[in-house]
Amino acid sequence: METDVIIIGAGASGLSAAKELTRLGLSFTVVEGSHRIGGRAYSEEIAPGVWFDLGCSYLSQGETNPFVAIADELGVVLGKDRGDLFEDSNIRLHKNGVPLSSIESEAYTAYLSECDAAVTAAADRGEDIAIVDLVDIDSEFATIFMHSMADYCTRDIDEVSSVDFANTDKGSDIPVLNGYGNLVAAWGSDVTVSLNTKVARIDWSGVGVSVETSRGALRGRAVLCTVSTGILAAGEIEFVPALPDWKMEAVLGLPTGTENKICLHFDRDVFGPDGRGFHYTWNDEGLAGGFEASVMGLNTAVAFTGGRFAVWLEKQGQQAGHEYAVDRVAEVFGNDIRKHVTRSIVTAWTTEPWTRGSYSCALPGQAHQRTELARVLGDRLFFAGEATTIHDYAFCHGAYRSGIRAAQEISQTLAS
Ligand SMILES: Cc1cc2nc3c(=O)[nH]c(=O)nc-3n(C[C@H](O)[C@H](O)[C@H](O)COP(=O)(O)OP(=O)(O)OC[C@H]3O[C@@H](n4cnc5c(N)ncnc54)[C@H](O)[C@@H]3O)c2cc1C
Incomplete structure (x- = not known):
């Protein structure tokens, strides 16, 4: 076993899982298919010093959002007095x-x-x-x-x-002066990530897991998959054995x-x-x-x-x-x-090839699938990401919380 956990995706959920696994004393490797961290948190400079968020831009549920404290620690300017503009x-x-x-x-x-x-x-x-x-x-x-x-x-x-x-x-929805994407990138910058490393196959058939990437194979005791339901639904990653029907129903009930x-x-x-x-x-x-x-x-x-x-x-x-x-x-x-x-x-x-959609939406009759999507398979195939949360899905801080939840589940499972 080269590592305890292979984390797939360096968005908010993969990064928070990595930080929580560090705190819990487990080893991990984070693999990210694209050339950058942050995933759907991504800022671009539209004019000198003027940033635009292509994905998340508001610290939603501002009263309880964990990124408010993170921003304060990093000295990031928030529009805390502007949240009511969206009421x-x-x-x-x-x-x-x-x-x-x-x-x-x-x-x-x-x-x-x-x-x-x-x-x-x-x-x-x-x-x-x-x-x-x-x-x-x-x-x-x-x-x-x-x-x-x-x-x-x-x-x-x-x-x-x-x-x-x-x-x-x-x-309330709190805007970020220089971009939520930049905030997530700054917060995640202490996590070691293997960029440009696309996962093509996850073999969870035996003891532990084998993950085939564009830059070679990895072995771990467990894998944490944080990619969007759009990526899972499109079959971008092959699972061996295939995901059971109930898990695919959860993926398809929560399309991006x-x-x-x-x-x-x-x-x-x-x-x-x-x-x-x-x-x-x-x-x-x-x-x-x-x-x-x-x-x-x-x-x-x-x-x-x-x-x-x-x-x-x-x-x-x-x-x-x-x-x-x-x-x-x-x-x-x-x-x-x-x-x-x-x-x-x-x-x-x-x-967008790394998400295939913006964020998840439960179809009528499918709200319960968020719990199913989050459910572990075989004590070694774990899931996190915005779509796996019930009260803060679609949000960046929901993704963050899901990474912490999954890291704690992994730690408990591997210890037992
Ligand atoms: C237009 C838009 C507006 C939004 N507005 C807000 C907002 O105002 N406030 C808010 O809180 N949230 C908002 N969101 C939602 C928020 O951005 C997401 O919920 C959150 O960033 C998702 O994080 P994640 O870790 O679950 O997934 P992601 O950020 O998608 O991370 C998954 C990572 O997996 C990588 N990946 C995919 N396939 C592979 C593969 N095969 N191998 C390796 N890596 C792979 C991806 O490149 C990505 O980096 C918005 C999103 C969009 C698109």
Whole structure:
């Protein structure tokens, strides 16, 4: 046995597992297929000193999020006072380019509360059904509700489990000035990782495990697989023996969906102090959009798309994504903003080869599969990653917690 544990993937879950195994005194090797650590936590510089997160950007559930303390320790600047910009009552709404009146905005907030209450009540009754069957889709606000839910859940509401949605703990969303991806990379930089090492096969048929990678074979007492359900569903890794049916049902019940982002950088502040925050806009043509504007005081806007529309837009290419975002921002701030756009970055998570999607979404009737996905096989094949958590799936800190949970399970199992 060359090592106790082979960790596959150096995203938040693989990195936190490595740190916890170190604390518990076990040896490990982390293998990462791509050229960098962080996985779906990844920041790029859109303009000198201006960072954009292609994946996670908010420290969600900010009141309990472990990355808040990590950021404080590392001296990373957080927008702790900006979390309330994303609260329903602070989101700015515009229809056909006209801001909604305060009475209309209150009606929208009331509609959201009704939707939320209907989903929670169904979950309390144990009804794991599609959200679309619980809400009023004839409401004048349904267009924007469905758009925002598709962004948040990565799938349209006919494909989202009521119980899974109700299981998510709520809280504030804290932005990070210089990127959540950079925060995760700085925090994970003390973990030794073998980069550019793609795992092709995991043999767990005998005693211990053998892992075949693009840079040779590894032997360990156990393996921790942290790759996304998109990667598992696509069969990117061959398991010998094959994963049992119940495990594959868990993988397929928690598919990755699509949330994409389009970041626009402007050559000046086109929003003004009053324009900062989150905006939703929709028009009579049925086009809807949500974007954050200069949340941390930068000259950027980030538009979000989700579900089938996001998949369709991604297929149209980068220019189409760019134009979609510019049109939405222009609808709210006027056509003059168009000439101030200097650059854009358009994500394409559906086709991203290391994730094959943005993050997991439980299909109707499948919320229980998160527990099954996390379940160990043969005392040597362990699973972690955002999809394996119940109350903080889809979140970076959920991935972090899942790595710690799995490392502790491994330690107990190998000791027994
Ligand atoms: C658009 C978008 C917006 C988001 N917004 C937020 C947000 O605001 N707040 C929040 O908390 N979360 C957000 N998230 C979710 C968050 O980024 C993820 O939940 C979290 O980063 C997942 O971490 P992980 O360790 O589970 O998986 P990953 O980060 O995917 O790590 C798995 C690693 O495995 C590697 N890998 C894959 N296949 C192989 C292979 N065959 N061999 C070796 N290595 C392999 C991958 O390269 C990857 O590095 C967002 C995600 C996206 C995509």
